[in-house]
Amino acid sequence: MGAPVTLPLWLFLVFLVIALWALVDRLLLPSVRWFLRRRLNRLIDRVNRRLAVEIKPFQLTRRQVLIDRLVYDPQVVAAANERSRADGVPRAVAMEEVRRYAREIVPTFNAYLYFRLGYALARTVARLLYRVRLGFADERILGGVAPDTTVVFVMNHRSNMDYVLVAFLAAERTALSYAVGEWARVWPLQQLIRSMGAYFVRRESNNPVYRRVLERYVHMATEAGVAQAMYPEGGLSRDGRLRAPRLGLFDYMLKSFDPHGANDIVFVPVALNYDRVLEDRTLLASLDAGTKRRGVWSSARTAAGFGLAQIGLLLRGRWFRFGYACVNFGAPVSARAWLAAHASSVDGDLRGLDRERRFAIVERLARDVMAEVARLVPVLPVSLIATVILDAERPLDALELKARAFALMLDFEARGAKLYVPRSDRDYAIQVGLRMLILRRLIAEGDDGLFAAAATERPVLAYYANAIAHLR
DSSP: OOOOOOOOHHHHHHHHHHHHHHHIIIIIHHHHHHHHHHHHHHHHHHHHHHOSSOOOHHHHSOHHHHHHHHHTOHHHHHHHHHHHHHHTOOHHHHHHHHHHHHHHHOOOOOHHIIIIIIHHHHHHHHHHHSEEEEEEEOTTTTTTOOTTOEEEEEEOOOOTHHHHHHHHHHTTTOOOEEEEOGGGOSTTHHHHHHHTTOEEOOTTOOOHHHHHHHHHHHHHHHHTTOOEEEOTTSSOOSSSSOOOOOOHHHHHHHTTOOTTSSOOEEEEEEEEEESOOTTHHHHHHTTSTTSOOOOHHHHHHHHHHHHHHHHHHHHTTOOOOOOEEEEEEOOOEEHHHHHHHHOGGGTTOOTTSOHHHHHHHHHHHHHHHHHHHHHHOOBOHHHHHHHHHHHOSSOBOHHHHHHHHHHHHHHHHHTTOOBOOGGGOHHHHHHHHHHHHHHTTSEEEOTTSOEEEOTTOHHHHHHHHHHHHTTO
């Protein structure tokens, strides 16, 4: 019994690793988890004390629990059963498809990443690239919002910088859960975006099972009071103009909404504009049906080339920020109040309506909210000067350009548009807009001192003028 046992070195090392792992798993990991969880809970408590809309328990629920809730939602199961019957596939295959969609959609919200890393990163990037301004915020925004109210920020979509800009400016009010398109489903970006609470949407998918899974997730998040942000235009504006709203997410939120229940849904109109949209030429090129759609790696190479060019300008002392980026927040629109006023024939309750009648009401609400977004779009220096240059049928000297810009400003103000005038100095605003367009070679200054659109750049100028064309 007391005889020594001889083991090969490799087997001893295996046993040693197993023993060490057992020690770590049983003694050290629980302590580390407890320590991290305590720090995270303290952070959440501190953040909730200053937020207008608190982080909801739904956002802190383990992701696997939410996935299981979504997979076994009665309506999702019914959709899987219908898919199995209609297409003759085994029910297990249909349920596995549901589970795959659920894993794709459900985010992993990490409060520490959102408010420590995400906020700092968004603030740094936004301020590095732009002069960020909060142009207008209705005094009623989120003021006195009941604890059980679901707040939904509804925005126009100008640039992929929108996500960064609004997350930065809204971080003092709430933690936003974005609906993000498939463009962001690349490693490692999708992991970071998912950990910030965003969920991915296949905008062009007509798969009924996928649509039902997405619908029920949006319903779960809305019912739980999670603050959300969405772009009803369904994608970036290709020509700079506002696009008609798509109704999918609006319908998912309102389809099961109880107007007489304890919880309300409040839509907050948010309007953005930029003196320079980083993707402007790419977006304009996509309007050409003959242009081949670029892949992820091609886009990445273009972005890297652009970044290197900007670094080169910085090293030569010729780099400037990309002008102003401005955000306006409008007055919240209560779904309960709006439905009571505009759907009184059904007592404001859409749950019993067929799809056609429900969509007719949802479309009116979506158009009303987007009309408010359109009204709030900031008039920035570049859009202003681009409009003046394109309106002129001939080159303008500096005095006439300034006179036309002043007249256009007065016209916008008379129509109730929201102008952002840097330093409250209209002369400076005109100089800033003109300087930026000249630096980008979109406007040429002749030897005679006259300014005109560069011969090949009128489409780009039109892109910026279109951003405010609806305000005229």
